[in-house]
Amino acid sequence: MKLFEYLGKELFKQYGIPVPQGGVAGSPEEAARKAADLAEAVVKSQILSGKRGKAGGIKFVSGVDEAKKAAAQLLGTELRGFKVERVLVEEKLPIEKEYYLAITVDGSAKKPVILASSEGGMDIEEVLEDKIVRQEVNVSIGVQPYLGREIAERLGLTGDYAKQFTKIITRIYTMFKELDAELVEINPLIIARDKLIAADSKVTIDDDALFRHKDLPKVEERTEAEQKAHALGLSYVELDGDIAIMANGAGITMATLDIIQHYGGKPANFLDAGGGASIEAMAAALEILLSTNPKVILINIFGGITRCDDVANAFITVKQQREIPVPVVIRLVGTNEAEGVALLKEHGIVTFRSMEEAARKAVNLAKQ
Amino acid sequence: MAIYIDEHTRVLVQGMTGNQGSFHARQMLDYGTNIVAGVSPGKGGQTVVGKPIYNTVAAAMRDHDIDASVLFIPAPFAKDAAFEAIDAGIKLVVCITEHIPVHDAMEIMAFAREKGTTVVGPNTFGLVSSGKCKIGIPPNQFFVPGNIGVVSRSGTLSYEIVANLTAAGMGTSSVVGLGGDRVVGLSFIDVLTEFEKDPETSAIVMIGEIGGSAEEDAAEFIKDNISKPVVAYLAGKSAPPGKRMGHAGAIIEKGKGTFEGKVEALQSAGVKVADLPFQVPQLLKELM
Numbered sequence: 001m002k003l004f005e006y007l008g009k010e011l012f013k014q015y016g017i018p019v020p021q022g023g024v025a026g027s028p029e030e031a032a033r034k035a036a037d038l039a040e041a042v043v044k045s046q047i048l049s050g051k052r053g054k055a056g057g058i059k060f061v062s063g064v065d066e067a068k069k070a071a072a073q074l075l076g077t078e079l080r081g082f083k084v085e086r087v088l089v090e091e092k093l094p095i096e097k098e099y100y101l102a103i104t105v106d107g108s109a110k111k112p113v114i115l116a117s118s119e120g121g122m123d124i125e126e127v128l129e130d131k132i133v134r135q136e137v138n139v140s141i142g143v144q145p146y147l148g149r150e151i152a153e154r155l156g157l158t159g160d161y162a163k164q165f166t167k168i169i170t171r172i173y174t175m176f177k178e179l180d181a182e183l184v185e186i187n188p189l190i191i192a193r194d195k196l197i198a199a200d201s202k203v204t205i206d207d208d209a210l211f212r213h214k215d216l217p218k219v220e221e222r223t224e225a226e227q228k229a230h231a232l233g234l235s236y237v238e239l240d241g242d243i244a245i246m247a248n249g250a251g252i253t254m255a256t257l258d259i260i261q262h263y264g265g266k267p268a269n270f271l272d273a274g275g276g277a278s279i280e281a282m283a284a285a286l287e288i289l290l291s292t293n294p295k296v297i298l299i300n301i302f303g304g305i306t307r308c309d310d311v312a313n314a315f316i317t318v319k320q321q322r323e324i325p326v327p328v329v330i331r332l333v334g335t336n337e338a339e340g341v342a343l344l345k346e347h348g349i350v351t352f353r354s355m356e357e358a359a360r361k362a363v364n365l366a367k368q
Numbered sequence: 369m370a371i372y373i374d375e376h377t378r379v380l381v382q383g384m385t386g387n388q389g390s391f392h393a394r395q396m397l398d399y400g401t402n403i404v405a406g407v408s409p410g411k412g413g414q415t416v417v418g419k420p421i422y423n424t425v426a427a428a429m430r431d432h433d434i435d436a437s438v439l440f441i442p443a444p445f446a447k448d449a450a451f452e453a454i455d456a457g458i459k460l461v462v463c464i465t466e467h468i469p470v471h472d473a474m475e476i477m478a479f480a481r482e483k484g485t486t487v488v489g490p491n492t493f494g495l496v497s498s499g500k501c502k503i504g505i506p507p508n509q510f511f512v513p514g515n516i517g518v519v520s521r522s523g524t525l526s527y528e529i530v531a532n533l534t535a536a537g538m539g540t541s542s543v544v545g546l547g548g549d550r551v552v553g554l555s556f557i558d559v560l561t562e563f564e565k566d567p568e569t570s571a572i573v574m575i576g577e578i579g580g581s582a583e584e585d586a587a588e589f590i591k592d593n594i595s596k597p598v599v600a601y602l603a604g605k606s607a608p609p610g611k612r613m614g615h616a617g618a619i620i621e622k623g624k625g626t627f628e629g630k631v632e633a634l635q636s637a638g639v640k641v642a643d644l645p646f647q648v649p650q651l652l653k654e655l656m
Contacts, residue, residue: 105470107550107580107617110477139471139478180471182550208616209469211444235614250548250614251522251577254603255645261606262644270607272614274466302524302531304493305388305505334507334527335395355528356646 001205001219004046006088008184008201015175017168017186018197022090031071031089032064040092043070047082048221050123050202055079060092093197098188099155100124101169102202103137103176105183112137112176114147114169118155120188143173164196179216180209225288232284234273241266243366244294246285248273248306256300259355265363268294273306282314286324296327298362300355303334312340316347327365331358370497371517371542371562371569372460372486373436377501380428380437380458381406382449384416388464389440392505393417396438399502399511404432425456436460438494438503446490447472454485462503463489466548470616473551480553487553491615492545493523504545506530514539516652517563519556520575521546521582521617525603529575529645536649541569546582548615556586564594571597571656573648574639578604579618579625587633597655598639599648602630 003011006024013019022038024046025031035041045057052058057079059070071087078084098120106113114135119127133154137143148166152158157165168189176184185202205216220227229236235250239257243265247253253272260267269292273285289297301311311332318324331352332340341351352358379396383389384406394417397403405420405428412423422428425437437453439446439462446465453461454476461480468490480487488495494504499513506523510531516538520526523545530543544559546552556574563569572594576583583602590598605627607613609620620626631641640651 105474105550107552108555108582108585110474110551110553112474139474140482177471180469182470206470208443208467209471212469237611237613239608247524249522249524250618251520251525251575251603252528254522254577254607254613254618255525255528255601257607258603258605259644267606270611270613302507302527304507304523304527305392333531354646356644 001207001210002048002221003203003205003219004048004086005044005201006046006086007217007219008203009198011175011179011203012198012201015171017171018195020090020093020197020199022088024086024088025071026075026086028068028072028075031087032068034089035061035064035067038089038091041067042090042092043067043074044088044090045074045079045084046086046088047079047084048219049080049082052079057084093190093192093199095199096191098190100127100187101172101189102183102185102187103172106136109136111139112173114143114151116151116155120190124187137173142177143170145170160194161191161196168196179213180206182206225291228284229271229288232281234271234281234285236288237270238292239267239269241268242295243362244268244289244292244297245300246271246273246289246297247300248302252300252302256298256355256359259359260298260363263360263363265359265366268292279314279317282311283318283321286318290324290326294326296329296362296365298358299328299330300358301332301334303336303340306334307336308332308334308340309336309343312343316343319347329358329362329365331355370500371559371566372495372544373497373501373503375400375402375500377435377503378402378404378433379503380404380425380432380434380453381440382425382437382453383440384408384419385411385414385421386440390416392440393419395508396502399508400499401501401503404434425452425458429456434458436462436503438462439465441465443467443469447476450476450487451479454479454483457483458485460486460488462492462494463487464492464494464504465489466491468549470549470551473549477551477553488545489547489552491549492547492552493526495542495544496540497542498540506543510534511543512539513541515541515568515570516573517541517566517569517571518543518573518575519546519559519563520544521548521577522575522603522615525645526575529573529601529648532646533573533649538649538652541566548617550580550617556582557589560586560589560594564596569596571599571652573652574598574600576600576602576630577615577618578602578607578613578620578627578630579615581625583630584633587637587639590637590639597652599642599651599655600634600639601642601645601648602627
C-alpha cells in the first residue's frame with residue numbers, strides 16, 4: 001500500500017524526522033487557512049505518483065489568496081492518471097543542498113538496504129552508480145548510530161549535519177521496521193537554515209503485513225473490481241483485451257496471458273484464483289470476469305493445492321445460480337483431475353487437458 | 369543422489385492437523401515421503417495419517433531423527449513456526465505459506481543463516497526428488513524419475529512444464545520451487561550449483577518470471593559455472609509495467625526486471641529460452 005506524501009510526512013513527524021511546516025487541505029479555503037502562517041508557500045498535489053513537478057502539480061505561492069487560487073486550480077484535476085483530491089500546503093524553504101535517502105528490501109541480499117546519495121532531488125535511477133552509497137542492514141542489530149556516521153561521512157556530511165543525519169537514518173529504519181514498510185524514501189532530504197529536513201516522502205507498506213497495522217490509514221489505488229477480488233483472496237489486475245482469464249497460481253496465470261497473446265488474442269485481465277476453490281470465490285471470480293464484458297472466459301486450472309473436483313463443483317454450482325452469457329473454455333488437470341472432469345462431463349461441460357489447445361480454442365471463440 | 373532430499377530424508381510436518389496440512393501429508397505419504405511426525409500446538413497426542421502429533425518441534429525431536437520440516441502454517445504465525453524449526457536444529461525448512469510479511473521473511477533468513485539452515489520458500493510448492501521424496505504440494509502423478517533438473521519461481525507453472533516433460537518421456541531428477549516472494553531462501557544460483565554437482569542430472573530447466581534480478585544474476589553465474597545444458601521459460605511477456613502480477617516479486621518497476629532484459633541475459637549465457645511452456649521438452653532434446 002502506497003501512502004500519500006502528506007501521510008508519510010505525518011508518520012515522519014511521529015518518528016521525530018523533521019518535515020517542513022504545513023498541512024493537508026481538501027478545499028481551496030482550507031488551503032488558504034494552512035497558508036496563513038506561511039510567508040512563501042508551496043502547494044503540492046497529493047497523488048500516488050512521482051514527477052508531479054514536471055506535470056504541473058506543484059505551485060509556488062505567496063499569501064493566502066495565491067494559495068487558495070493554486071489549490072482551486074489543482075484540486076479535482078487529473079494528473080498522471082490520478083485525480084487530485086488533496087493538496088499539501090507547506091512553507092517554501094531556502095534549499096542549500098539536496099540529498100537522497102531510502103531504505104528498501106533487497107531481494108537478492110534478503111536484507112534491508114539503505115540507499116543514499118549527495119545527488120538528491122532527481123530520480124535515483126538516473127543517478128550514477130558511483131554516486132550512490134549502498135549499505136545492507138543486518139536485521140539482527142538494525143541501524144545503529146555508527147552506521148549513520150559511516151554513511152554521513154561517505155556523503156560528505158560533517159559536524160552537526162552528520163549528527164542530524166544519524167538521528168534521521170536510525171529513526172527512518174525504526175519506522176521502516178515497525179510499520180512493515182517495503183520502502184521509505186526521502187527525496188530530497190534538504191539542508192535549509194542549518195537543518196536537514198525531509199522535503200518529500202514516499203512510503204510503501206507491505207500489503208501482507210496490513211493485518212497488524214489496523215491503525216494505519218487506508219489508501220486505495222486499485223479499481224473497484226480489483227478491491228473486490230482482493231477481499232476474496234483473489235489477485236486481479238485489469239487489462240484491456242476481450243478474453244477473460246482465470247487460473248490458479250501467479251506463474252501459470254501470467255503464462256496463460258502470454259500464450260493467449262502468442263496466438264493473437266488479447267487478455268482482458270490477470271486473475272489468479274490462488275490455492276483452493278470455494279464456491280463463493282468462484283462465483284465472485286466469474287462475476288468480476290463477466291463485469292468486463294469479455295467475448296470468452298478461459299479457466300486454466302492445474303491442480304496442486306487446488307483440487308480439480310472442488311473447481312468443478314464450484315463452477316457447476318455457480319452456473320446453476322446465474323446465467324453465463326459467454327462461452328467458457330475450461331482446462332483442468334492435476335490433483336483429483338478424473339473426479340473433476342467427470343463431474344463437469346455429467347453437466348455437459350467439455351474440458352481440455354492441454355493448455356495450448358484451450359488457449360487456441362479461446363482465441364478462436366473471441367474472433368468469432 | 370538427487371539434490372537436497374532423497375528417500376532417506378525424514379520429514380516433520382508443522383501444522384499437520386489442519387485442512388491443508390493433513391491433506392498434503394497424506395499426498396506426500398502416498399508419494400513415498402518418509403514423514404515421521406507432525407507438530408500442532410495444543411494437539412499433541414493425536415495421530416494424523418498414522419503419524420504422531422507433538423505440541424512442539426523440540427518434543428518431536430526428542431522422539432525422532434528429523435532432517436527436514438515443512439510448514440503448513442497461516443502467514444501471521446509462520447515466522448514463529450520457522451524460528452521453532454530452525455532453533456530446534458532442523459537443517460532444511462520448507463515454507464509453503466504465502467503472504468508472509470517481507471520483514472518476517474528477512475528475519476527468518478537472518479536466523480537461518482546464523483544456524484546454517486537451508487530455507488525453501490516462502491510461497492513455494494516445495495521440492496521433489498522424483499520417485500524418492502516430495503516435500504510440499506505438487507500433484508504426485510507428474511513427478512517421475514529422470515535426468516532433468518527443474519528450478520522455478522512459480523508453482524503451477526512448474527507442474528505444467530514438468531507434465532509436458534513427462535508426456536515427452538522425460539523424467540526429472542529433482543524439482544525445486546524457489547517461491548514467488550521478494551525474499552526467499554534459495555536462489556537460482558544455489559540450486560544450479562547443486563544440479564551441476566548432481567550426477568543424476570544431465571540438463572536443467574529454469575522457470576522464471578518478470579521482476580527482480582534473479583534471472584539476470586543466474587545468467588551471469590551460468591556463463592562460468594554451469595557446464596550442463598540449460599533451457600529457460602519466463603512468464604510475464606505480456607505483463608504491463610507497474611502492475612504486480614500476483615507474486616510480490618513479479619512486477620516491472622522503473623524499467624527493471626523486464627522480460628526482454630531477462631531473455632537477453634540468459635541467451636548471452638548460452639541458455640535456450642522457450643517462447644511457450646510446451647516447447648521446453650523439444651529444446652532440451654536439441655541440446656542433449
